[in-house]
Every structure is written in structure tokens, then in C-alpha cells.
Amino acid sequence: xxxxxxTNRRDFMKLAASAGGGLLLGxxxxxxxxxxxxxxxxxxxxxxxxxxxxxxxxxDGTITILSPNPEVGQGIKTAFPIIVAEELDVDWxxxxxVQAPLDTQKFERQVAGGSGSIPHSWxxxxxxxxxxxxxxxEAAANRWKVPASExxxxxxxxxxxxxxxxxxxxxxxxxxxxLTAPKDVKLKDTKDYKLIGQSIKNVDNKPILTGQPxxxxxxxxxxxxxxxxxxxxAFGMKIKSVDASAAKAMPGIVDVVQFKNNVAxxxxxxxxxxxxxxxxxxxYEKDGDLExxxxxxxxxxxxxxxxxxxxxxxDGDVEAAFKKAAKVVxxxxxxxxxxxxxxxxxxxxxxxxxxxxxxVGPTQTPERAxxxxxxxxxxxxxxxxxxxxxxxxxxGRRLAADYVLDAVEVSNLVKAxxxxxxxxxxxxxxxNYRPAVRYRFEAALDAQGNMIGYKLRGVGINAGNPxxxxxxxxxxxxxxxxxxxxxxxxxxxxxxxxxxxxxxAFAEQSFLDExxxxxxxxxxxFRLDLLEKAKKSPAGEVKYDVDRMIAVTKLAxxxxxxxxxxxxxxxxxLYFSHRSYVAQIGEVAMLKGKPVIKKIYAAADCGVxxxxxxARQQIMGGIVDGxxxxxxxxxxxKNGAPEQANxxxxxxxxxxxxxxxxxxxxxxxxxxxxxxxxxxxxxxAAIANALFKATNKRLRNQPFVEEDAYKSII
Amino acid sequence: MAxxxxxxxxxxxxxxxxxxxxxxxxxxxxxxxxxxxxGCGIAQCGACTVxxxxxxxxxxxxxxxxxxxxxxxxxxxxxxxxxxxxxxAWDEVDVAQCGYCQAGQIMTAAAFLKKNPKPNxxxxxxxxxxxxxxxxxxxxxxxxxxxxxxKPAK
Ligand code: FES
Ligand code: FES
Numbered sequence: 001x002x003x004x005x006x007t008n009r010r011d012f013m014k015l016a017a018s019a020g021g022g023l024l025l026g027x028x029x030x031x032x033x034x035x036x037x038x039x040x041x042x043x044x045x046x047x048x049x050x051x052x053x054x055x056x057x058x059x060d061g062t063i064t065i066l067s068p069n070p071e072v073g074q075g076i077k078t079a080f081p082i083i084v085a086e087e088l089d090v091d092w093x094x095x096x097x098v099q100a101p102l103d104t105q106k107f108e109r110q111v112a113g114g115s116g117s118i119p120h121s122w123x124x125x126x127x128x129x130x131x132x133x134x135x136x137x138e139a140a141a142n143r144w145k146v147p148a149s150e151x152x153x154x155x156x157x158x159x160x161x162x163x164x165x166x167x168x169x170x171x172x173x174x175x176x177x178x179l180t181a182p183k184d185v186k187l188k189d190t191k192d193y194k195l196i197g198q199s200i201k202n203v204d205n206k207p208i209l210t211g212q213p214x215x216x217x218x219x220x221x222x223x224x225x226x227x228x229x230x231x232x233x234a235f236g237m238k239i240k241s242v243d244a245s246a247a248k249a250m251p252g253i254v255d256v257v258q259f260k261n262n263v264a265x266x267x268x269x270x271x272x273x274x275x276x277x278x279x280x281x282x283x284y285e286k287d288g289d290l291e292x293x294x295x296x297x298x299x300x301x302x303x304x305x306x307x308x309x310x311x312x313x314x315d316g317d318v319e320a321a322f323k324k325a326a327k328v329v330x331x332x333x334x335x336x337x338x339x340x341x342x343x344x345x346x347x348x349x350x351x352x353x354x355x356x357x358x359x360v361g362p363t364q365t366p367e368r369a370x371x372x373x374x375x376x377x378x379x380x381x382x383x384x385x386x387x388x389x390x391x392x393x394x395x396g397r398r399l400a401a402d403y404v405l406d407a408v409e410v411s412n413l414v415k416a417x418x419x420x421x422x423x424x425x426x427x428x429x430x431x432n433y434r435p436a437v438r439y440r441f442e443a444a445l446d447a448q449g450n451m452i453g454y455k456l457r458g459v460g461i462n463a464g465n466p467x468x469x470x471x472x473x474x475x476x477x478x479x480x481x482x483x484x485x486x487x488x489x490x491x492x493x494x495x496x497x498x499x500x501x502x503x504x505a506f507a508e509q510s511f512l513d514e515x516x517x518x519x520x521x522x523x524x525x526f527r528l529d530l531l532e533k534a535k536k537s538p539a540g541e542v543k544y545d546v547d548r549m550i551a552v553t554k555l556a557x558x559x560x561x562x563x564x565x566x567x568x569x570x571x572x573x574l575y576f577s578h579r580s581y582v583a584q585i586g587e588v589a590m591l592k593g594k595p596v597i598k599k600i601y602a603a604a605d606c607g608v609x610x611x612x613x614x615a616r617q618q619i620m621g622g623i624v625d626g627x628x629x630x631x632x633x634x635x636x637x638k639n640g641a642p643e644q645a646n647x648x649x650x651x652x653x654x655x656x657x658x659x660x661x662x663x664x665x666x667x668x669x670x671x672x673x674x675x676x677x678x679x680x681x682x683x684x685a686a687i688a689n690a691l692f693k694a695t696n697k698r699l700r701n702q703p704f705v706e707e708d709a710y711k712s713i714i
Numbered sequence: 715m716a717x718x719x720x721x722x723x724x725x726x727x728x729x730x731x732x733x734x735x736x737x738x739x740x741x742x743x744x745x746x747x748x749x750x751x752x753g754c755g756i757a758q759c760g761a762c763t764v765x766x767x768x769x770x771x772x773x774x775x776x777x778x779x780x781x782x783x784x785x786x787x788x789x790x791x792x793x794x795x796x797x798x799x800x801x802x803a804w805d806e807v808d809v810a811q812c813g814y815c816q817a818g819q820i821m822t823a824a825a826f827l828k829k830n831p832k833p834n835x836x837x838x839x840x841x842x843x844x845x846x847x848x849x850x851x852x853x854x855x856x857x858x859x860x861x862x863x864x865k866p867a868k
Binding site for chain 2: 202210271342345652
């Protein structure tokens with residue numbers, strides 16, 4: 001058989017023949033309604049077909065689904081195949097999931113970030129599964145000489161009730177492969193889902209729980225060398241001189257090389273290069289501002305009152321509103337830099353050869369790794385291959401390619417395959433932090449307690465725009481001004497799980513609580529009133545779905561028994577980010593005069609829930625993360641040098657510090673959105689607002705443990 | 715360099731390394747047993763936890779020269795097929811997110827349950843609070859330890 005005549009050849013993927021023969025289906029990831037196509041094994045084996053993705057059905061009934069996106073703990077390697085398998089109507093235990101390598105020609109978006117994988121691929125994945133199913137049905141209809149409409153499928157079996165006949169997908173795979181792929185394929189109704197919405201376990205459980213090599217740091221290649229890189233001692237420093245003689249003389253050391261402001265020690269084992277690196281004698285000299293945390297505090301204060309901020313959004317006449325206000329509320333909130341601290345530190349394998357570069361390792365953006373490598377070496381990107389390993393977390397850190405380039409530079413200099421590893425200290429002091437930010441909020445209330453004016457100024461250190469000017473309460477206040485300043489610093493920053501909103505949500509939702517108190521209104525009702533206003537008479541453009549905001553608010557309030565409980569103090573928080581809506585209610589109880597964070601309720605609207613187990617895990621993990629960093633996370637600097645380098649001085653939350661968490665989903669059948677990030681932003685304020693209820697102390701700075709207000713209540 | 719004979723997962727291994735090399739790196743670099751993970755190198759996170767004579771031990775600060783004839787068990791040797799009750803419980807509860815910390819969590823839990831097969835909640839919290847999970851899977855870790863404690867011991 002041959003490829004569909006109307007299919008563009010470039011849309012096809014090179015396929016390896018599957019053992020035993022059967023149906024191989026490629027489908028185009030480039031557009032939601034692209035035509036799937038069928039190829040036969042022989043043509044695939046000849047290697048001259050170029051598909052965009054595939055699923056295959058072997059004659060023994062095994063279904064293989066390629067998962068193109070990097071797996072960082074967000075559960076995509078499980079969720080994607082669930083969607084395909086649902087439409088295919090297949091026995092989940094017969095599905096095998098294989099991680100695809102980087103090929104953006106074929107897969108388009110191969111990124112773990114922005115909670116964007118599911119929204120991007122929802123239609124494409126369903127289409128792939130449904131098309132294959134229809135072809136199997138047609139194959140059976142042809143064989144049995146009955147109309148396709150009388151045929152049903154279930155768990156990988158095709159059935160004809162009238163004649164009481166059955167065939168497995170495996171038995172029909174070869175016949176199906178000879179058919180032309182249909183164009184108009186009907187997708188299932190949400191209510192008919194059998195797999196989507198169930199609890200399905202992580203597809204990598206077995207190798208994870210038995211310690212199989214799976215992560216980048218586990219990668220091994222015969223003859224590879226190990227490398228560690230010494231980065232400058234502080235941001236704003238550069239190398240003056242290097243004396244590597246002692247290091248070079250140490251056992252197992254093959255070479256010491258220098259690139260840019262880094263010195264790499266290369267040798268036969270991790271421990272040997274680590275020890276030799278300690279023997280390096282490097283002198284540094286000043287190359288820029290050597291900033292300390294105290295400098296940042298001063299810069300925040302200066303810029304907070306400076307004219308000429310960049311205006312991000314302006315609705316109505318904010319000055320007039322403040323002039324006629326009956327009451328004005330004003331507060332400032334501040335957060336520190338944060339390292340990402342994924343449990344697996346940065347590492348990568350690189351082999352720079354004369355004919356091209358092989359890269360293997362943990363990356364959230366394999367395409368960036370490839371392109372930056374090509375740029376660095378002055379070669380064409382198609383000379384670089386990237387194999388993605390499972391990642392021991394990322395939280396945004398692996399969206400950068402700096403550590404990949406460390407591996408590439410070293411391999412290029414020593415002309416050998418190299419596994420480059422950062423120690424925890426390298427990882428924590430290696431930059432790309434969540435930026436430090438200070439916000440000032442001002443609200444104008446009229447005599448009835450309505451918010452008639454709202455001002456937000458954000459000042460960040462390498463934060464770009466530290467506001468999200470179109471997020472709530474924009475759209476709900478007639479007179480509004482949001483502006484910002486950015487201070488350029490040698491300290492590098494980058495996206496950190498729920499970029500900007502990870503702290504902005506805390507500041508804004510805490511401030512709205514302050515405003516509700518000042519207005520004498522219930523915090524939940526106060527927000528519902530604002531949302532009602534955004535719906536009925538919006539101020540400017542409204543870029544969130546007001547009804548979905550209201551729905552999660554009401555669900556959280558109902559489940560937590562808002563305002564109806566005795567003996568606990570509740571705090572509310574609501575945020576829309578990365579296309580999903582999450583409301584949270586924190587509960588604090590007083591125990592022997594001290595507040596204890598007992599429980600957090602979360603109500604989430606991410607549309608259709610694909611995998612209950614994975615979705616709940618993302619929400620609970622996001623809340624634990626949000627709470628941990630709000631409580632403890634603190635990265636400070638002295639003359640450009642990070643003052644925390646490992647978990648003895650930088651605290652992460654532990655098991656005995658977590659509150660109970662209960663998760664609820666809005667069931668609305670809307671196309672699904674991601675969950676890797678949206679549960680984190682609301683958490684800090686749900687806790688702080690509950691603590692305020694319990695103690696009358698308002699927490700405005702993170703981490704809480706460093707706050708005087710917090711110290712006074714514990 | 716010196717030659718060390720090690721008893722790991724019921725087998726004999728040899729490694730020619732410096733005496734101060736932590737067991738963690740001997741396992742990972744020399745013996746190809748990479749299930750034991752590096753997280754901090756200073757006994758703060760628990761990712762590198764193995765059993766030495768049945769005791770949960772942080773292999774990142776355990777020099778190979780100090781092991782002698784002690785019996786070492788790593789995640790690869792906890793059971794042949796992932797059928798140890800703790801591994802089963804971890805699968806049933808679907809604990810892992812990124813999965814990186816879980817070998818250390820499992821080894822900590824297995825050693826703990828051996829000593830205290832029917833722990834109460836406070837004991838579980840105390841036993842499991844030295845291991846960091848950056849993904850925040852703590853609720854399920856707690857639940858999985860409870861589930862494991864109801865299974866027949868291995
Ligand atoms: S790596 Fe040993 S405790 Fe962290
Ligand atoms: S599962 Fe990712 S660190 Fe624990």
C-alpha cells in the first residue's frame with residue numbers, strides 16, 4: 001500500500017518497522033485537523049517516509065505511542081498517551097509509551113513549560129486515536145461484510161453484535177494498514193470517556209521504583225569523561241588568573257580547560273574531578289557591580305518613588321478616583337531571589353565530533369539546547385541531535401541551556417564524550433533565579449466600600465515586566481494604573497515555576513484581603529462583587545473568564561464551609577494563571593496560643609481532567625511548593641556572591657511541615673489546560689490571609705520565617 | 715588508589731578508588747548502580763540513602779574505606795522485581811512525580827518499617843522528614859508508608 005495521495009510528503013515521519021508487523025499510523029502535529037496517514041511496514045523499514053508522529057498497533061495487540069514532550073515530573077508522559085488511548089478504545093495495560101527524541105519538524109512543540117503541552121496537543125492526540133480506531137472498524141466491516149455503523153469497539157476489541165463476532169485490534173492491524181485514512185473523524189463525547197478522568201499511574205513507576213537508569217545524571221557511555229565546571233565566585237566577577245598545576249597532578253585528572261569565565265576539570269570519575277576542582281587556584285577581578293541584598297532593598301525604595309515607570313495598563317482616571325476616595329489602602333510586598341533546586345542538579349552529556357554533536361540529558365527545551373549548541377560551535381542545527389532523558393524536576397531551571405553549553409564547551413575542548421555534572425552548590429549558586437521583586441499596591445474606596453481606584457507598581461531585579469497587567473482585578477476596577485521598573489543586575493534570572501505570578505499572586509491576593517477588611521466586607525463576597533462588576537460593566541479589556549473565576553470561588557467556599565466553621569480561621573485566595581483557574585482556602589487553628597496551618601482546600605478549573613492521579617498530584621505538589629517557598633525560601637547576596645549554596649543553609653519544606661490538602665475540580669467539559677503551575681500562585685495568600693484572621697498580623701514579605709510579623713506570632 | 719571488596723545486593727564487587735571516595739560515587743561511577751541518587755552531597759536530602767547492615771545510611775558521606783565487610787543494599791537490590799512491599803505500596807499510591815528522590819525515600823521507609831512494622835502517624839512523620847522531595851509528594855509518601863505497613867513483611 002502507499003501513502004495517501006493528498007498527503008504532503010514532508011509531513012511524514014521516518015518509521016522503524018515494528019516487530020511482528022501491523023498498523024503504523026503517523027499523524028501530523030502541525031495542525032489540529034491534519035490528515036493522518038498509513039504506511040506499510042516495508043516502506044517504513046526502507047526508511048524513506050517522513051511522518052510527524054505515530055502510534056503503532058502490532059499484531060499481538062501491543063500499542064506503542066510516542067510521547068514527544070520532555071517529562072519533568074508534570075506527568076505528560078502518562079497524560080498524552082491516555083488521550084490517544086481513549087479515542088482508540090484500547091486496553092490501557094497494552095499501551096507502551098516511548099519517549100521521542102527532539103525533532104521539531106515532526107513534533108512542533110517539544111517544551112515542558114508554561115503548562116502548555118496539554119492545551120497544544122489535546123485535539124491532535126484525540127484525532128490520532130480516533131482515526132486509528134475508525135480504520136480498525138472499517139477493516140472489520142470489510143472482512144465481515146457488515147456496515148461499519150453496526151460495529152462497536154471496546155478495550156482493543158472490535159465487535160459486531162448482530163452476528164456475535166469479535167476480532168482484536170492486533171488481528172485487524174494488517175488489514176487496517178491497507179486502508180486509506182479517513183478525513184472526517186468523529187471524536188467521543190466527554191460523557192463516554194472511559195480512561196480520561198480515571199486515576200492512571202505514572203507510566204515510569206517500575207523503572208523509578210527499582211532504580212533503573214532513567215535520568216540524565218544516570219547516563220553512561222563507554223569511554224566518557226566526567227567534568228565539573230568552576231563558575232565565577234560572584235556575579236560581577238571575572239577570572240584574572242588560573243593556576244591549575246595542583247589540580248592537574250591529582251589522580252584521575254585528564255585535563256583542565258578554560259572557557260569564557262569558567263574553568264573545567266575533566267577526569268575519570270565524579271569524585272576525582274570534584275576533589276581536583278577544589279585544588280584549583282583562581283583569582284578573580286571585578287567585572288561589574290557586586291550587588292548585595294541591601295543594595296537591592298535600596299534600589300527598590302528608590303524606584304518605587306521614581307517618575308517615568310513603564311505603564312503597563314491604564315483604565316479611566318486613576319488620579320481623580322484617589323482624590324475623591326473616602327478611604328485609601330496602601331501596602332508594599334517583597335520577595336527574594338529563589339534558586340529552582342530541582343532534586344537532580346544540572347548535568348548533560350555531550351559528544352562533539354567532527355561530523356556533529358550528540359547531546360543526551362535533562363532539558364525542558366531540547367530545541368533551545370540544540371540551537372544554542374549550533375550557534376556556539378558555528379555549525380548547522382541539523383548537525384546536533386538531542387535525546388531527552390526523564391528529568392529530576394525542572395521548575396523552569398532547565399528552560400535555560402547554560403548547563404548544556406558547559407558540557408558542549410568541555411567536550412569540544414577535550415575532544416571526547418563528556419558527562420558534565422553540577423554539584424548542588426554549583427546548582428544553587430549558578431544563577432537563573434526567580435527575580436527579587438517589590439510591589440506597591442494602592443486602592444481607593446468610596447463611602448460604600450467599593451473599590452473605585454487601583455494602582456500597582458512593580459519593581460524587579462532583572463524581572464522584565466513584574467506585573468501581569470491584564471490579570472484580575474484588572475477589568476473589575478474603573479480607574480486603574482499598573483506600571484513597573486526593571487533594575488538590570490549582573491545576577492542572572494529566569495522563569496521559575498509560574499513565573500512572576502508565583503509571588504505576584506501572593507501580594508495581590510493578600511492586598512485584596514486588606515482592602516476587603518478596610519471596606520468592611522467579607523473577602524470572598526468582596527471578590528465576587530468585583531467579578532460581577534467585571535462581567536456586567538467591564539473596565540477595559542477582560543482577559544480571564546469571569547464565570548470560571550466565580551465558579552472556582554464558589555466551589556472552594558462551599559467545600560471549605562467558608563465562614564461557617566468554629567475553631568478555625570480561614571483565608572481565601574484566587575488566581576488565574578497559565579490558562580487554569582484555582583481558588584484556595586487556608587485554615588489555621590490556634591494551638592496553645594500559636595497558629596498552626598492545618599489545611600488547604602483547592603478548587604481548580606483546568607477543564608477536562610485527563611488523569612485524576614496526575615492532576616491531584618500536580619495540585620498538591622504545587623501547593624506544597626508554594627507553601628514551602630513562601631515560608632522558607634531565601635537567596636541572599638553579599639558583594640555579588642550567593643550566601644546560600646546547599647540545603648543546610650537553604651531550607652526546603654519537609655514532610656512533617658505540610659498541612660492536609662483537599663482538591664476539588666470543576667466539572668465543565670471544557671478543553672483541558674495545564675496544571676504544572678496554576679496551583680502554586682494562590683497558596684501563599686491563602687495561608688497569609690488565614691494567619692491574619694487568626695492573629696491580626698499581616699505578612700507582606702517572603703519568606704515568612706524572616707518576617708517580624710511572623711516571628712511575633714510563632 | 716586502593717582496591718576495595720564490597721558486598722552489595724548479595725554480590726561481591728571490586729572497586730579501585732581513593733579511600734575517601736563516598737560509597738555513592740563508587741556505586742554510580744564505578745559499579746554502574748545508578749539507582750542511588752546524588753542530591754546534596756552533605757547528608758541533607760536523603761536521595762543517596764542505602765542500607766548498610768540494615769541501617770538507612772547516607773552514602774554521599776560514607777567513605778568507601780569505612781565499609782569493610784558490611785552488607786550494602788541499594789534500591790536495585792531491595793527486591794529482584796520491584797516486589798518489596800514498600801515498592802508495591804509506592805506503585806499503588808502512585809507516589810512519584812519526577813521520581814528522582816524516590817529511591818532514597820523507599821530505602822528510608824524500608825529500613826524504618828523493618829524496625830517498626832506498625833508505626834503510628836507521628837512515627838512515620840518523624841522517620842520520613844529527613845528526606846527532601848522537591849516535587850512535594852509528601853502526602854503520598856506518608857500514605858504509601860501506611861499501605862506498606864499493612865502488607866506482609868518480606
Ligand atoms: S545526596 Fe546524600 S543526603 Fe543528599
Ligand atoms: S518526586 Fe521529584 S523530588 Fe521527589
